[in-house]
Amino acid sequence: MSRMYNPAHPGEVLREWLPEGMTVTEAAKALQISRVTLSKVLNAKAGITAGMALRLSAWLETTPDMWLGMQTQWDLWQAEQQPRPTIKPIDRQVA
Secondary structure (H helix, E strand, O other), X not given: OOOOOOOOOHHHHHHHHOOOOOOHHHHHHHHOOOHHHHHHHHOOOOOOOHHHHHHHHHHHOOOHHHHHHHHXXXXXXXXXXXXXXXXXXXXXXXX
């Protein structure tokens, strides 16, 4: 099943959730992660891990599934843009 559009990276979505005027340093401190780590996520250079999803859900009062789901959709869309070999479905009638 092909997705018709390029979903937003969760870091782009996270940018929208940050309060107006909050710095990356302040947000990283609240999440108890390094500024570099948060910056990589916000700039789509790193993905949302399960641990990060738990931190974000606690901080922003969301669910970890929401963040992991966004990451999965983004990862799948990116993978679908790459060339893939033709893979024949398994033959389940093997004796």
